[in-house]
Every structure is written in C-alpha cells, then in structure tokens.
Amino acid sequence: MPAAPRRDTRGIVDASGLMTRVRFRRHAPAEPLRRHLEHYWLIDWDLTEPYVSHVVPHPSVNVVFQDLPGQRPFGVVAGIGLGLFSKELAGRGRVCGVQFRPGGFRAFAPGLAVTELTGRELPLEDVFEDVRPDPADTAGAVLGPDDEHTRVAALDAFLLRHGPAPDPRAELAMDLVDRIRADRTALRVGDFAREAGLSVRAMQRLFSAYVGVGPKWVILRYRIHEALEHAESAAAVDWADLAAGLGYADQAHLVRDFTATVGVPPTAYAPG
Template identity: 30%
Template sequence: MIYQTYQPRSPLSQFVEFLWYWKGDNLPSRSCILPIGSMELVIDLHEDEIPLFDLYNQIQSGSTKGARICGVHSQGFIIVKYQNCSVIGAHFKPGRHGAFFTIPGGELHNQIISLEELWQSSATELRDFLLDKSTIEDRFLTLEQFLLRKIQPIECYPVVDFALCEFERLPTTLVSAVTNQIGLSTRHFNQLFRNQVGLTPKLYCRVRRLQRVLRLIEGKKQIDWMDIAFTCGYFDQAHFIHDFRAFANCTPTEYVAKRGVHPCHIELSD
C-alpha cells in the first residue's frame, strides 16, 4: 500500500491543507470514512463509476463519477476499494472550499456528488490529465496547477474566520464562549458559519473533537478511555461513547479493533 501527501505552494496553500494519493492491492473491500470537518476533492484513477452506500444498512443508494466532491460530513460514509485502488485527492482547509465552488457548504452537508455537477467538462479534463501522468509526483503537480487555475474570489465572513481560529487554538472551549465575543445573534452566526464551513459551529466542534481523539489514540492498543474523554473535553465517558457512536456508528473499543491504516478508516466485513 502507498499513501503519500504533498504540501501545495502559495497561494493554493491558503485554501488546500494538503494533496494526497492512495494506492493499494488486495485491500479490504469496504471502509467507513469518519467525518473530518472539511470538504475533499476525490478522484478515482481506476474506476469511473463509484457506488454509494447507506451507512446503517450498507445497501447501495446511488453512485457518482470517479471525480467527486465529498461535502462536509457529520456522519461516516462507506467507500469501496477495488483490487487495484488508485485515488488522488485534495483536502480543503475548513471553510476554504469556496475558492473553487460557489455552492454554499451547507448544501453539501453529508453529500457526495460528481465533480462534473459543479465543474462540468473540467471535471473530465482533470481526471484525463491525471491519468496521462505516470508518477505520483507528476500527478501532484498536475492537480496543484489545475487547482491554481480554478481559484476564484472567496466570500469569507471575518466572524467565521475568527471562530475557526479560536476553535483550533482552544479545542476544548465552548462554542458559546466564542460566540459571546462576536456580537451576533446565535441564529445569524450559525447560518454564516454553516454557509462557509458546511456545519453549524457546535457540530463542527464535535467533529473536530472526534478528530482529536483519533490523533491521540493513533497506533495505541492500551488506551485509558477516561483520560482521553476528559482531555478532549467530554463531560464523562458516557458522553464520549454517545458522541463516538453518533459519528462512527460503533463504540470506541470497536473502532480500535476495526480501524484501518488511516485513523479515519474503519474496515467493514463483507
């Protein structure tokens, strides 16, 4: 299996946290991907028809083209990994996907759509350009250059940018402690935040808190769950388990038993 990342240059680095490439053979056929709090561009270089599945009954519920957009999720979603998996993508910074897509982030909440719905023929062109390249490095550079040409003026709200910085700087802070500094009504601020980021502030912070948990337990087998819960700002272990189930559809101990190579992947049985 190969997993590599690439740090884009400025000005793309203002909007894209990193580019990534995943290639593998004989991988588990299906995985549940946990929510990350931001949007991703995903381009399958092996298959151009990707099935979508319902998380809970695991029955196919549609499909997309190989080039697709994964909106900001607040629940896990299932992906299929074929025998010769080859996928490249861009991980956008929270609230920065608007430099490439005019659709409000909230409209893609828990949605995965074909890239051509937003970029028309450019989506096919991008995938074809990437298929023409033979090395990972060339594919990274091709994707980087393509995204650089796609950058457009972005509508950002200063209060949302301030909140994102505070949530990152003080990950266990209460949302109300930040919104009290902003001077907007809760309803107005929630709408601005959802338009730019894709989630409400409270839901965003819950997702980022889950991500903090995954980082702290990565690679560990012996875990003090009570310590993890309090370190990450949960009221108690019951609150922690409830939140974990809501996002991952499993308990923390079940996650450890089934987690994949990437901490956001839970391997599913066939």
C-alpha cells in the first residue's frame, strides 16, 4: 500500500496537453482510508477556449465533486468506464475526486454490488443517503475552500463517515488486482485463478461484486495503460517488442486492443 500518490499519468490521453491547461494534483487520504483508496485528485481550470480531455479509465470507482460554470456544486459516484471517457472543460471550474483502489469502494457502500455501477454515474445521494435533502451542501463543503488541504480534509471527513467497513472479500479483491497490475505474466484468468486458489467462476463472482468488471478486462486495461504510457513518453516505440513484453501473442493483438480502447492505432498515435 503506497504511502504517497503515484506520479504517473497512466490512462490520460495527451497528458502534456491537459497539464498545460489545468492545475492537476494528487493527495494522499487520511491513514485509515489508504488501504481502500488510490488517492484524491484535484483539478482547477480557467480557460479562454474549451478543451476536451480524454481518459482511458482505470478499473476503479470514483466519487467526483464538481463545480462547473452555470451549475450548483454536485457530486456523483462514477463506476468503471468501459470505453474512452471524454470531458469538455470550459470557462472556470473545479473538480475534487476520490479514486478508490479496485475492489475498495464496496467497503463504503456494503449493500451495493459494484457491477451495478459499471458504465454508469449515479448522483451522490443515490448511494449515500445521508447527504439528502440538499447534496449541494456536501459538494460545497468539499469544493468551496480555496485552500486545497482544506478540501482534502473535507474529503477525508466525508469518507470516514461512511467507512471503511471490514470485509475480507474486499481485501482479497484488492490484493488480486494488485497482483494483476504488477505481474505481466498474469495473462490467463484460468491460470491466475488456480494460483490464487480459486475457481474461475469464484474469481469472476468476486470481481463482479467488488471490482465491477471481470479479471480479463482488468488484465487488458492495465496492459493498454502501459502501452499508452509508452506512446506518450517515447519518441519511437518498437510495438512488436512492446507487445511481446506485455504478454501479447503478437503485435496485431496489441494494435487491435489499443485501437478499440483509445480510438486510434498505436502506430498513428500522436499526442497533442
């Protein structure tokens, strides 16, 4: 469990273009929350022209508080996005988000199977009933302070009111996703399940209830994140070599998956 937020830009398409237009920061949550959260992410912008950001989503649930032009502050619970996520940023705005570790969200909403959130955004009050009758008050408490450490403290206070509830199956789900993320040899669900001492069906049920997508989807998504990071950071990429390093049978399979996820083939990818 990391003590500090990661610094990479995995999943962000044209990361350099986004960072020149917004103030993007990550913060660590309070100690009792760190087992279940990746980090908090804060974005502020003041743009003279609209900008569309694109993200290849992580296999994570996010709680997102937003202050957008012409709207009252509001919050949503965003399940895992299955496709490329695009968002237009315009005018002046502020977002404070919570990225949960894959498998970690259900400790804060024990009655909700995470697969029910997949591909969806729900109003905050639909998941956390105590923010009624005026969820804008909760969102305003997070978004209102100019001092970002005060915003982080408000996020801590909100989450600590709701958990995390002890749950050994959540612990197992988080550990299994960590292994997938770190181990490039974790490519076949059957082999991975046997190594974990589970049947394929039991692992699929666990991932459905606690992660929101199946283990095969998680394996693929982390490989695409790594390929995208190479495309962002390297002047020239040997895609055949990278495909082999990521465990693909050949370059064609990587090209197909990358194109389906990002929207352009890796050989044509040109950030900015």
